[in-house]
Amino acid sequence: MNLTNVSALTKLLRRYAQPSYNGLGLALGADSQQKAPARGDEGLRELEPSTAEHHSSFGAPASGSLRVSREYVSKLVSEAKSSMAFVSKMVEKPFEALSEAERYAIRYHLIAIAEALASIALHVCRNLLDQRPETPVHAFRLLAERGVISNEVFAELSKFMRLRNLLVHRYWVVDDEKVYEGIKRDFKCVEEFLENVLALIGGGL
Numbered sequence: 001m002n003l004t005n006v007s008a009l010t011k012l013l014r015r016y017a018q019p020s021y022n023g024l025g026l027a028l029g030a031d032s033q034q035k036a037p038a039r040g041d042e043g044l045r046e047l048e049p050s051t052a053e054h055h056s057s058f059g060a061p062a063s064g065s066l067r068v069s070r071e072y073v074s075k076l077v078s079e080a081k082s083s084m085a086f087v088s089k090m091v092e093k094p095f096e097a098l099s100e101a102e103r104y105a106i107r108y109h110l111i112a113i114a115e116a117l118a119s120i121a122l123h124v125c126r127n128l129l130d131q132r133p134e135t136p137v138h139a140f141r142l143l144a145e146r147g148v149i150s151n152e153v154f155a156e157l158s159k160f161m162r163l164r165n166l167l168v169h170r171y172w173v174v175d176d177e178k179v180y181e182g183i184k185r186d187f188k189c190v191e192e193f194l195e196n197v198l199a200l201i202g203g204g205l
Helices: 006-016 070-090 100-127 136-145 151-169 176-185 188-201
Strands: 045-047 055-057
Touching: 070 100, 070 188, 100 136, 100 151, 100 176, 100 188, 136 151, 151 188
Parallel strands: none
Antiparallel strands: 045 055
16 A cells, blocks of 8 residues: 555544554565665754753753653653554554555554653653663663663563654555554563553553
């Protein structure tokens, strides 16, 4: 399935990916290895809580003292879980029964999940570990090195960030059916990441 009209995609997302909707091993298409973004942070930005309520770009030191905002992390966890629930419900249908709009909505929510995970990892690294990761993947690596997440989860989340980049920048190379099959398996690594982070900061949902 090729997307040739960006405005059409925008309309579809507005229809199927409303905020109220508020495995990973996701497979990529045959062309996905060609010219994929080298970093795991292309185009991403993080909104961290601060007295100035400003956007902090990836790699830039976060303002304020070392202090994790449980409210901020919990909000991101809730958003990720809501998008996971939406995607999981969508893949209860046979792939052939999914409309084009529903397939685009799945892509949208996968991007939302990836960006929530990236923001959580960066926030925890900056405000709890006193580290300044350059990219989301770097943040995941720091968490793995400190035993917060397993190496397996780190590897899967790194793949997920690469998929996010493809969905945003080179969406035409992504094989929706392979993504669908990956989602059908589960969101185990995402769930493990969220559980471990909540345990680390002493929060829970």
